[in-house]
Amino acid sequence: MPWDRNQMAARAAQELEDGMYVNLGIGIPTLVANYVGDKDITLQSENGMLGMGPFPFEGEEDPDLINAGKQTITELARTSYFDSAMSFGMIRGGKIAAAILGAMEVAENGDLANWMIPGKLVKGMGGAMDLVAGVEKVVVVMDHTNKHGDSKLLKECTLPLTGKGVVDRIITNLGVLDVVEGGLKIVECAEGVTEEELRAATEATLV
Amino acid sequence: MKKVYGSAAEALDGLLQDGMLIAAGGFGLCGIPELLIDAIVESDVKDLTVASNNAGVDGFGLGKLLDTKQIKKMMSSYVGENAEFMRQYLSGELELEFNPQGTLAERMRAGGSGIPGFYTKTGYGTQIGEGKEVKVFNGEHYILEEGIFADLSIVKAWKADDTGNLVFRKTARNFNPPAAMCGKVCVVEVEEIVPRGSLDPDHIHLPGIYVHRIIQGEHEKRIEQRTVRKREEA
Numbered sequence: 001m002p003w004d005r006n007q008m009a010a011r012a013a014q015e016l017e018d019g020m021y022v023n024l025g026i027g028i029p030t031l032v033a034n035y036v037g038d039k040d041i042t043l044q045s046e047n048g049m050l051g052m053g054p055f056p057f058e059g060e061e062d063p064d065l066i067n068a069g070k071q072t073i074t075e076l077a078r079t080s081y082f083d084s085a086m087s088f089g090m091i092r093g094g095k096i097a098a099a100i101l102g103a104m105e106v107a108e109n110g111d112l113a114n115w116m117i118p119g120k121l122v123k124g125m126g127g128a129m130d131l132v133a134g135v136e137k138v139v140v141v142m143d144h145t146n147k148h149g150d151s152k153l154l155k156e157c158t159l160p161l162t163g164k165g166v167v168d169r170i171i172t173n174l175g176v177l178d179v180v181e182g183g184l185k186i187v188e189c190a191e192g193v194t195e196e197e198l199r200a201a202t203e204a205t206l207v
Numbered sequence: 208m209k210k211v212y213g214s215a216a217e218a219l220d221g222l223l224q225d226g227m228l229i230a231a232g233g234f235g236l237c238g239i240p241e242l243l244i245d246a247i248v249e250s251d252v253k254d255l256t257v258a259s260n261n262a263g264v265d266g267f268g269l270g271k272l273l274d275t276k277q278i279k280k281m282m283s284s285y286v287g288e289n290a291e292f293m294r295q296y297l298s299g300e301l302e303l304e305f306n307p308q309g310t311l312a313e314r315m316r317a318g319g320s321g322i323p324g325f326y327t328k329t330g331y332g333t334q335i336g337e338g339k340e341v342k343v344f345n346g347e348h349y350i351l352e353e354g355i356f357a358d359l360s361i362v363k364a365w366k367a368d369d370t371g372n373l374v375f376r377k378t379a380r381n382f383n384p385p386a387a388m389c390g391k392v393c394v395v396e397v398e399e400i401v402p403r404g405s406l407d408p409d410h411i412h413l414p415g416i417y418v419h420r421i422i423q424g425e426h427e428k429r430i431e432q433r434t435v436r437k438r439e440e441a
Contacts, residue, residue: 046308047234048381058435063237063428064365064379070235071434081377083384083412084234084260085316088309092327111332121293122305124285129335130309133328164332 002173010035025101046127051079092134099135108204110167110179113159132163144172151203183207215246218420223252230357231259232386238379240361258282284308318354319388360390371418394420
């Protein structure tokens with residue numbers, strides 16, 4: 001059985017180490033926060049906050065306190081606030097240890113596409129291009145194939161890029177792969193998924 | 208010099224011109240200069256270029272200036288929470304220049320700091336880097352981005368003293384300081400103007416040198432995505 005959303009998030013949480021400052025993207029990456037256990041992780045929200053807390057209780061929402069997805073959130077004892085220039089200064093400056101993001105396509109050289117589909121409504125890249133360019137370790141969490149069964153791990157991306165050669169590790173419903181010299185390297189298969197099945201679902205060169 | 212004005216319209220008097228570049232603070236609907244936007248809607252200024260991370264929602268924030276078709280061009284990182292924006296954009300009435308969020312913030316900060324250009328890795332090898340100068344530093348590729356020098360900054364802060372020293376609140380700070388810095392003239396709206404000396408000088412987020420005009424007013428502070436958890440989960 002391939003991993004479900006929560007199992008993918010739990011596997012992604014294993015990438016995080018005690019003491020890390022981390023940025024989580026929208027979607028499955030957001031679920032990663034539920035699986036960090038007792039590791040001391042500080043979450044960054046790129047609209048200007050370190051130490052992001054959980055959603056507020058009803059009636060305690062503060063319009064001045066939101067995350068990068070514009071959702072109401074809370075602060076923690078460790079929280080600090082800063083402006084957008086400093087926020088992206090720490091991203092661009094390599095101070096954020098890891099970013100966990102969703103993707104539409106990843107290529108075997110680490111190219112990432114996750115911000116636009118030509119011909120469809122384009123809402124913008126937000127902070128994604130800055131994150132993938134600046135953060136030390138970029139982990140992508142995504143489905144291995146699209147709804148037609150075609151691989152989303154490609155030799156070359158077909159969609160406009162978010163970043164060139166930026167992805168370090170890919171966690172899909174079928175397993176974990178690293179971007180290495182010459183292509184992708186299988187790190188592990190999801191429980192119940194064979195290496196053969198993973199290979200068959202992958203267009204990118206496997207080394 | 209008197210910086211405190213009685214209303215948003217008074218504070219903007221003489222500053223608005225057709226075709227001007229305005230830098231606006233805010234992220235989503237958080238920390239947006241809603242009173243100054245309303246006053247610009249009431250003026251007849253048009254053909255504006257607005258540098259702002261987002262473009263408001265239908266009927267609120269910068270969405271109001273889109274409804275009145277006063278904006279010619281947006282410089283933003285994320286838009287489309289807004290049906291009227293998309294309609295105008297798809298019909299070609301509205302120009303849009305996408306900027307990566309951090310690049311937009313740094314372009315404002317740079318403009319306000321007298322830095323006309325800087326190199327960043329962000330966007331190299333993507334559509335954003337097309338046509339921009341590329342330079343290699345220590346084996347890595349960077350693209351040249353230009354500072355933003357706005358004609359006017361419109362900004363929202365929490366508190367100000369009468370000299371324009373500003374304090375922001377929580378994540379409502381966001382783009383407000385860099386937006387404030389990059390304008391020739393900066394007009395700020397706050398929730399409270401406090402007496403000189405009552406703000407701790409060590410706790411000023413943006414010094415009054417960047418601030419030219421201040422107004423105080425009531426803010427709606429609309430929430431875009433209200434998310435909560437249940438008490439039992441505590």
